[in-house]
């Protein structure tokens with residue numbers, strides 16, 4: 564299992580406008596292949612959640628060498644994670660990166676990714692689902 568840990572950075576905010584906000588981590592060097600994963604996430608030292616995670620260059624929006632990022636869409640979670648330490652365990656690979664012909668097509672795939680992540684979590688860590696709403700995380704600054 565691959566683990567990535569870092570300080571959450573701001574994205575382009577496009578994720579919020581299409582209904583899939585993400586907490587982004589910079590990726591140092593190679594070592595992780597591009598793809599989409601079901602992941603467990605730890606924020607700070609205690610809070611845990613499940614996330615659908617993308618590692619890649621957002622080829623739908625950037626032609627050529629866009630920045631390589633890890634983007635985590637946390638399930639059942641609303642807080643602002645900017646500036647917090649996030650540890651991501653890339654547990655189950657769902658698919659490779661794709662370049663979609665429209666934002667609509669990307670969104671439809673993201674819905675399927677979230678559904679697959681939810682199914683994976685229901686089988687492996689159901690206690691992490693349905694948590695996070697109204698939690699104190701992200702409200703401390």
Ligand SMILES: Cc1cc2nc3c(=O)[nH]c(=O)nc-3n(C[C@H](O)[C@H](O)[C@H](O)COP(=O)(O)O)c2cc1C
Pocket residue numbers: 574575576577578579583585587599615616617620621622623624634635636659660661662663669673676677
């Ligand atoms: C689960 C997941 C899968 C993704 N898969 C792809 C993909 O296959 N191709 C792509 O171009 N972008 C993919 N993305 C990245 C989205 O394009 C990106 O999150 C969105 O544009 C928002 O970007 P922003 O956070 O920089 O605003 C994925 C994002 C998530 C959360």
